[in-house]
Amino acid sequence: LKMKRIPEEKIMTRLLEEDKVDRKLIDRMAKIIAEFHKKAETSKRIGEFGSLPMIGTNWRENFEQTKEFIGETISPESYQLIRERIDDFMKRNAALFAKRVAEKRVRECHGDIHSGNIFIADKIYIFDAIEFNERFRYCDVASEIAFLAMDLEFKERSDLSSFLVERYVKYSGDQELEKVFHFYKCYRAYVRGKVISFKLKDPSVDKEEKIAATKEAKAYFELAANYAKYL
Template sequence: MTTTVNNSLETQVGIAAKVAFLRQSGAFSDGPTQTKVVETHMSWVFLTDNHAYKLKKPIRSDFVDFRTIAARRRDCEEEVLLNRHLAADIYLGTVPLKLAADGHLALGGKGLTVDWLVKMQRLPDGRMLDKLIKQRAVPEGAIRSLVEKLVAYYRASAAAKFEPGAYRRRLAENAKVNARELTAPRYALSQDRIASVLAAQLALLDREPELFERRVSEGRIIEGHGDLRPEHVCLMTVPVIIDCLEFNRDFRILDAADELAFLAMECERQGAPVVSDTIFEVYRNISGDNPPQRLVDFYKSYRACLWGKLAALHLKDPLPADARKWSSLIDDYLNIAESHSRRLR
């Protein structure tokens, strides 16, 4: 019965009508002078003067199924809950989008609930790590504060349990999946180049199984953030990290060194190798963990392949938006993957 009602409401008020309403500054109680709209692969984000509101798209993919209002509500609630670990005062809660009796949409109030949004405090754009990297203005000491916060978070996370060899097999299988997508004929990428990167990754997994088994036995595989990119880091006096990956817990189960390698790799890609180096310098000094450099290089290569694959998936659309942008991004990631894979031999 509930499913029938939700399907009816999905049909009655489509995503286009919801987005059109939320684009209006009058939709929000804080009376913004203007509303900036950002579209991502999975959501629409509406930025007012002081707040950000996120509306999930009613999509289905290999990873998510957001086709019902109930599913989107659950995901909104999970996003708020998980992000309070690293962005405690930023995530304010969920807000219902209502269809009033007169047929008008409103945030909150009376009427039928036709969707849910995550409400956040808006962060200062100028303090986001990606912006600071672009301006070559990352404050001295800010990366140390960031890593200190992450280390405390990792220490509070229970170690994940794996059967002997299971973690290493997971990495190997994921590496093969990344390469398989990247070598699809539609992308016209160098088969030899991708095969060489994959071979180096698999060779290390086969040659030094103890390197990865030790990470498991030492409790280094934890539930992390899952999407630790510079654009999700705000370097205020106390660093804030937003957009924890909420829709699939398995993607958050990873080596702390893997998560930091992803952040460091992204800093490299955006032109800040010194920030990349500082992340691990601080981590090794304060965490009691000293991941070997070849492990860090493996994770950087592995993550670059994963994100190259994710960029490539945008080109599968019949008429991809910004095809040149995605092709350039794929090349950037493959350059990084290749560079770090050479250090594994």
């Protein structure tokens, strides 16, 4: 078995740095993701992963796992703000989450769509789907598209993020997506901040990497706090 290495210069992250990603490319991407979601498997069991009890469990786990980073990568104010706004949003929108489950918006998704997992040549290839964890793979399609939108905003391309959402809604027909969009962008940014924060407790990570990780995690948590203000 021979595996070809994907050329770095064709990864979307690099192309964004070089300002080579335009609206035409984003339009193609939105269409590909919308069509993938339409065909993606769904069932009663898969739907449960987008239900309010499961979403609440995921958030409680996030808050518990980031307590030790308060004052280090996330400020006490941001932690409190996000926790309060998320809890309040879930209480106010129980019917909306139930409706999205009933409308089969929860599907077997890719689970990790961000610019580092998109290869752009003549065609667009989205690789490295999560196969090892159902909780990451079975989710509301809004959460999946929110990950890429958040990633674009983190890289200071909110223009492309807005266009991505606009085109995705057109191709998918998901008119209520924007009602949960800041919620899921907040979730995706918070998880990124959490995962990067874990590096600070890893003895195999050197000092320089930890300094860089601290800065990056802080930026993700600040972005999550910004999204939370809209909830």
